[in-house]
Amino acid sequence: MTNDAQRPFGRLLTAMVTPFAADGSLDPDGAAALAVHLVDEQRNDALVINGTTGESPTTTDAEKEAVLRAVVEAVGDRARVVAGVGTFSTHHTVELARSAEKAGVHGLLVVSPYYNKPPQAGLIKHFTTVADAVDLPVLLYDIPHRTGVAISTETMVTLAGHPRIVGVKDAKVDLAAASWVMRRAEFAYYSGDDAATLPLLSVGGVGVVGTSTHLTGRGTKDMIEAYERGDVATARRLHLELLPLYTGIFRTQGVILVKAAMNARGLPAGPVRPPLVDATEAELAQLRTDCADAGLPI
Template sequence: MTHDHPDAAARPVSRPFGRVLTAMVSPFTPDGSLDLDGAARLASHLVDEQGNDALVVNGTTGESPTTTDAEKERLIRAVVEAVGDRARVVAGIGTNDTRHTIELAAAAEKAGAHGLLVVTPYYNKPPQSGLLRHFTAVADASGLPVMLYDIPHRSGVPIDTETLVRLADHGRIVAVKDAKGDLTATSWVTSRTGLAFYSGEDALTLPALAVGCVGVVGTSTHFTGALTAEMIEAYDAGDMPAALALHRRLLPLFTGIFRTQGTILVKAGLASLGLPAGPVRPPLVDATDDEIAQLRADFAAAGLELPE
């Protein structure tokens, strides 16, 4: 059986989750409790003001390592209730335990999620055969479309090209959040499968489009979502000068949001804008005054304002 798809280039672009998705932070109250009202307001802002087609909740940016399973379910319900009629809600459910991941998938589906983000099992470093069995078992156990999350610098293991090609045969595995930073590997998979690739690195969105990606799952898109959508639309329309100009304009924030851990600076930026965010949970620490000053400079370099 061959897994090659020589007609891939002729297929229309599929965007099962739209163009622009934000890996949304999880707002907390000052005492560190989950702020569900704040989550609903932030989700509405991201969809209505920042032009997001979908939101990823309970990802790493949402501090999933420090939220409980019950909190994760409540957060999905709150965000679906707030924006589920006008945006897709994708639930991060990935763990390094296949059984636990399947349990989280069932809870997310019951809570109303429209899709699942499943990260490579981290720390225990399974072989490729283990990855194939893990992702297949999760997709078999749920009725929701699955976006794989390939981020070897966090998980310790890449999803190899041949593994991705084999996983593409599963009817519910439809997309990849690609944070591998290897556009050659991305090119091979997009040329051989119908998987919808989303850049998992904000600054690589434009070059990733050129090798077959369809959008971005971003972090800086808490602030740059509408302009990032413009950039992708310009690329789709064949207006490369406009797309490149927006890429270069937004580069200070595409990269600056990661000067320290992304959640930390996103929450600092949201707080400065009067939007729900709250503190981070340990072991993360809140942004320092110097880090916020640098973030303000990065906003200014991108032609945006972050109030004092």
């Protein structure tokens, strides 16, 4: 069983979308309201703000700081707020990390530098430089199908030795690699793939940083808690019930369908920013089908 000390950000985290007004401008009040919904109604222990699902590639540094401050003020007294600060520049990532720390966040999510594909030694230097620059716990983000480079097992074990690098959002979905890291280091593994949450729990994972959890949060939290108390049958049942949304939310970019769902439910979301485009009528119809199949109609 996993104790609370091994879950630096709790069990359930959602990578929150960033609400925009109809004209595409930032909606900080909407961000605060959505954060309250995700914490109070969807049972999130923490929120990741300014991740890719938060459209960080198309928000300015000032907008990133503004949304962080709005969310910290709204829910920071009862949930952890984790700032996505990863870029393909170590210097810029450090700047964002320091800005987030000043905004009052509780931790950082740092993705592997993307596009420039650094070697493993470069990954170690990047992550440790960021962790050395702040006094906050750091969650790595391993998503090689987007970044172009995976964090190797040896690199992960090395990074786990840093006092402020506490875990990873694992979207690599390699249970053997994750197991080897957990065999050799005390490291918190959070699933970065909604459908892989239960399998990762089975080898020692502690939770999920989800996208569909804008909608499936309550059921996902129940699934994790059921597994941790030894009720594997209930955990499996919930996994299968929620599977249509765990996978369906990624039929196109997750943020597109999450925003469509939030808008349909009357929650703050608004449009996506170019180069993304809003969901088509066909995509929205399929989303409604997936939500109904998961028992969560919109």
